[in-house]
Amino acid sequence: MATKKRSSALLIGTAKGAFLLEPSGRRWLARGPFQYGSKVHDVRVDPRDGKTILCTATGGHLGPTLFRSTNRGKSWSEATRPPRFGALPRGKKPARAGGSRGFAVKSNFFLAPGPARERGVWYCGTSPQGLFRSDDGGRTWTGVAGFNERPTWWDWTDGGKNESPEGGLLHSIQVDARDGEHLYVSLSMGGTFESFDGGRHWKPLNRGVAMDFLPAGEVREYGHDPHAMLVHPADPDRLYQQNHCGIYRLDRARTDTWQRIGDNMPRAVGDIGFPIAAHPSDPDTVWVFPMDGTQLWPRTPPGGKPSVYRTRDGGRRWQRLDDGLPRTAWWTVYRQAMDADRGERRTALYFGTTSGEVWGSRDGGERWERIAEHLPRILSLRVSELA
Amino acid sequence: MIVHVGSVLLGYTGGRAELEARGATVAAVLDDLERLCPGLRFRVVDEQGRVRPHMRVYVGSRPISDLSRRIAAGDELHLLGALSGG
Secondary structure (H helix, E strand, O other): OOOOOOEEEEEEEEOOEEEEEEEEOOEEEEEEEEOOOOEOOOEEEOOOOOOOEEEEEEEOOOEEEEEEEOOOOOOOEEOOEOOOOOOOOOOOOOEOOEOOOOOOOOEEEEEEEOOOOOOOOEEEEEEOOEEEEEOOOOOEOEEOHHHHOOOOHHHHOOOOOOOOOOOOOEEEEEEOOOOOOOEEEEEOOEEEEEEOOOOOOOEEOOOOOOOOOOOOOOOOOOOEOEEEEEEOOOOOOEEEEEEOOEEEEEEOOOOOOOEEHHHHOOOOOOOOEEEEEEOOOOOOOEEEEEOOOOOOOOOOOHHHOOOEEEEOOOOOOOEEEOOOOOOOOOOOOOOEOEEEOOOOOOOOEEEEOOOOOEEEEOOOOOOOEEEEOOOOOEEEEEEEEEO | OEEEEOHHHHHHOOOOOEEEOOOOEHHHHHHHHHHHOOOHHHHHEOOOOOEOOOEEEEEOOEEEOOOOOEOOOOOEEEEEEOOOOO
16 A cells, blocks of 8 residues: 655744745745735644644734645635634623633634544634634634633633733643643743643642742742743653743653753853743753843843753753854744654754744754745744645 | 625635625624625624724724614625724
8 A cells, every 4th residue: 555655844834924844855945825914823734634734823904713724735724613702791791700701812822733532623722811622623613611711710811911912822732642631731921730631620730930020939829921831742741841930841740840940051041932842752852942031031042142952861951052053143933933853764953033034953953054034023833744 | 785895805705895795784784794705704893792903894984883783775884904003
């Protein structure tokens, strides 16, 4: 029987649409833009069929929606029911105990496929912070009431105030590969939360994470600010996060307390940043892209010298990886814009910049080359195998 | 009634800038348009029944936000992207 050929592709979400970068010999060919003119926060291939692509899109006028393609982006169809909060009956005020909070989704921000056994299941995180689920491959979406309508939603989120540039975000949706009922989500301005029953009940999971934006000595159960959190693909009990206040690791099988592994970063660089990417098979290896977190948080590399940092021992030691990157540059990398190739043959690493460049390394960051430029501001980058 | 559609919505109307729809109120006309052009209504009105912040609905030359407004004979509806920035 003939086996369908698959190849790795880069799915890139930008401020002006989505692009697909595909290898052609030693070069990369860009296709797109798809959803031209819309802000695309996430584009993902369904790993269960290698062919379905979901793409979020937020139009400046038209609001948020989602598109779906099953032919490598040649054609797209819009979700017939995109994520939307429940309607608040006219004249009613939101009740703390439950029901609609009266908000409208402002952007669909983060996509995550469900577990391997549950074909067609997807999750989407939004702003204001909402969690949505699709059971039909992204065509229709329903709010996860156990999160969106729980009484503590007001406390765990910023209450829909949306005071940051993109608003309060629900991101980093992680599904335990062994148990599809075991979920994690992270909220900017909220913290990380865990569910063992498919999203019906949740508990905060933030012990040990700093809150430098509060008076010294304040310890809280939630209200933290994870920028990106992941369950390591090589060890479902090993979590990492790049937080507003440092880089952390959590070995969930033995503790619920995060360990600040960013303390081992060079002091002059610090451990502030947005993205964190995992090695496909080594649970001790992750990469981060630090930014200047000393005073005004300009969202630029420390000293204007961009570099990826890698640990290969779970965060005890970090190695600077900047060979081939510009000596001076003032762009940065957003939380969803760095990813490692999960293919077996090699560990390639890629990131996209706010200046519209894509950088790639065929050897885990040892040597970098620019593989695309002149794209719009890059919001996300995912490496996926496409059938 | 005649409905004029701004460029931001042409992707939902098959490129037509002018459509014919029925209804006694603006909400009913939007429902009829949804039948003709699936997905269009949710691009104009959010899940709380509010006109989206950067969309504008006019009956004749009057901007409206109350979708229960009744339509009179000869009225024309305009669904336009707002001027939002420079």
